[in-house]
Amino acid sequence: MKAIVVGSGAGGAMAASELARRGFEVTILEAGDPFRPLTRKVSWLSPLRGTFLLDDEDAIEHFFPHYQVTRTGEDLVIFTGVAEGGSTVISCGNMVRAENGLKEIGLDLTQEFAEIEQTLTIAPTPRERWRPLTKQMFDKAKELGFSPKPTPKVRTHAKCTECGYCELGCATGAKWDSRRVYADLLDKGIALQTGHRVKKVIVEGHRVKGVLVAHKLSTERIDAEVVVLSAGGVGTAQILWASGLPAGDSLWVDVVLTVGGVAKGARMLNEPPMVWYSKRDHYILSPYFDLLSYWFHKPWRSIRTEDRAGMMIKLADSENGRVNADGTVVKSLTDLDKKRLEEAKAEAKEIMEASGVTGPFIDGMIHGGHLGGTVPLTREDVETMHPAWLPKDLWVADLSLMPRSQGLPTMLTAAALALRVAKRIAQEKLPGKV
Numbered sequence: 001m002k003a004i005v006v007g008s009g010a011g012g013a014m015a016a017s018e019l020a021r022r023g024f025e026v027t028i029l030e031a032g033d034p035f036r037p038l039t040r041k042v043s044w045l046s047p048l049r050g051t052f053l054l055d056d057e058d059a060i061e062h063f064f065p066h067y068q069v070t071r072t073g074e075d076l077v078i079f080t081g082v083a084e085g086g087s088t089v090i091s092c093g094n095m096v097r098a099e100n101g102l103k104e105i106g107l108d109l110t111q112e113f114a115e116i117e118q119t120l121t122i123a124p125t126p127r128e129r130w131r132p133l134t135k136q137m138f139d140k141a142k143e144l145g146f147s148p149k150p151t152p153k154v155r156t157h158a159k160c161t162e163c164g165y166c167e168l169g170c171a172t173g174a175k176w177d178s179r180r181v182y183a184d185l186l187d188k189g190i191a192l193q194t195g196h197r198v199k200k201v202i203v204e205g206h207r208v209k210g211v212l213v214a215h216k217l218s219t220e221r222i223d224a225e226v227v228v229l230s231a232g233g234v235g236t237a238q239i240l241w242a243s244g245l246p247a248g249d250s251l252w253v254d255v256v257l258t259v260g261g262v263a264k265g266a267r268m269l270n271e272p273p274m275v276w277y278s279k280r281d282h283y284i285l286s287p288y289f290d291l292l293s294y295w296f297h298k299p300w301r302s303i304r305t306e307d308r309a310g311m312m313i314k315l316a317d318s319e320n321g322r323v324n325a326d327g328t329v330v331k332s333l334t335d336l337d338k339k340r341l342e343e344a345k346a347e348a349k350e351i352m353e354a355s356g357v358t359g360p361f362i363d364g365m366i367h368g369g370h371l372g373g374t375v376p377l378t379r380e381d382v383e384t385m386h387p388a389w390l391p392k393d394l395w396v397a398d399l400s401l402m403p404r405s406q407g408l409p410t411m412l413t414a415a416a417l418a419l420r421v422a423k424r425i426a427q428e429k430l431p432g433k434v
């Protein structure tokens with residue numbers, strides 16, 4: 001039986017490989033190109049820092065074409081990875097179970113989390129590989145009652161050279177990304193077509209028949225018995241709208257803001273990002289250099305690389321964003337988001353000051369890269385994992401399904417949701433084989 005999976009990120013990779021293992025003939029249609037780490041561009045980029053060429057976030061896509069940068073409002077931009085591997089190839093490699101909102105709808109993903117985790121090597125970066133300032137901030141955060149913990153990372157630590165460029169792609173292959181999930185199945189159940197952007201799904205008589213896909217200058221129809229949308233919180237919603245189907249105005253992005261300070265010779269870039277984190281009620285705090293603010297955020301220009309210290313806030317934001325059929329996104333911070341960010345900033349500053357970091361403390365670029373909530377699951381959907389309003393044989397398997405923001409890393413959750421969806425598809429379409 002033929003299945004199309006749209007997107008090869010955390011959700012798509014998992015859905016495709018599970019369906020192929022269960023006997024489907026799977027084609028992954030991926031809008032992006034094959035991914036190459038972008039670190040080779042960095043040496044010639046540094047001298048341009050502080051010039052008009054790197055003035056603001058618009059320049060990011062120019063220098064790092066696998067990044068899609070979308071301004072969603074006056075106070076927010078969002079980032080997506082558009083390449084084979086989706087946003088996982090530009091991730092920091094953090095891997096935790098993010099489950100906010102699942103209990104409320106009666107969805108328990110324990111089994112799927114465990115199944116995925118047992119295929120991966122997940123461990124914190126050893127403390128001896130942290131920079132001295134990061135150790136100091138961990139110890140001070142502990143003394144101050146923030147209960148910090150080393151961050152679980154999905155990487156081979158022996159291969160990591162501490163280049164600090166995880167978000168540009170890993171040059172040594174130390175960091176996991178979703179391409180590994182289906183690598184063994186390529187041409188053995190899975191066909192991958194990169195550079196293929198799905199424009200819409202074809203629905204006839206409330207049943208999906210295939211997709212319309214653009215490749216270079218041509219557009220073609222590809223038929224399949226099952227279509228799975230795993231194009232991420234924005235991509236999936238865009239395809240639904242373009243197909244005449246509604247998506248929810250409930251996009252969340254997990255807002256990130258790094259408070260930048262100064263610590264002479266800290267060299268925070270020479271360690272993996274976010275090696276520890278402190279979980280608060282609505283956000284996490286985590287040491288972070290913030291590469292993109294360092295290059296593309298004007299107010300950060302004056303501080304030298306080796307002296308820049310940073311503490312990231314990752315906030316579980318309000319689920320209030322809207323995606324349009326043309327891919328534009330409308331999303332701003334609410335008053336509640338702003339209030340929580342202010343509380344978080346005060347805590348970040350407290351830990352940094354206690355660790356000897358001095359001002360000026362300047363906010364980095366406010367952005368979000370965990371895009372979810374546009375096809376939010378409800379209690380009624382959990383048994384089938386198929387929102388009732390979707391046409392038959394059209395499924396969603398990515399972070400779009402997650403109803404609530406997390407303020408936590410989300411790759412594992414996107415993959416676990418997709419795994420559950422793929423199991424349900426197989427139960428429905430190939431019952432004898434399950």
Ligand SMILES: Cc1cc2nc3c(=O)[nH]c(=O)nc-3n(C[C@H](O)[C@H](O)[C@H](O)COP(=O)(O)OP(=O)(O)OC[C@H]3O[C@@H](n4cnc5c(N)ncnc54)[C@H](O)[C@@H]3O)c2cc1C
Binds near residue numbers: 011093095
């Ligand atoms: C800079 C950054 C760092 C991050 N770091 C971490 C981290 O350390 N740990 C963590 O757990 N999470 C991290 N995340 C978040 C995590 O990567 C995402 O939440 C997760 O990958 C979401 O999975 P997904 O399948 O929903 O979407 P994605 O992984 O984004 O995959 C969507 C895929 O669909 C493709 N696509 C989109 N539209 C179309 C179309 N029309 N046709 C065909 N293909 C299409 C895209 O190219 C992409 O490949 C990070 C995100 C960013 C942006």
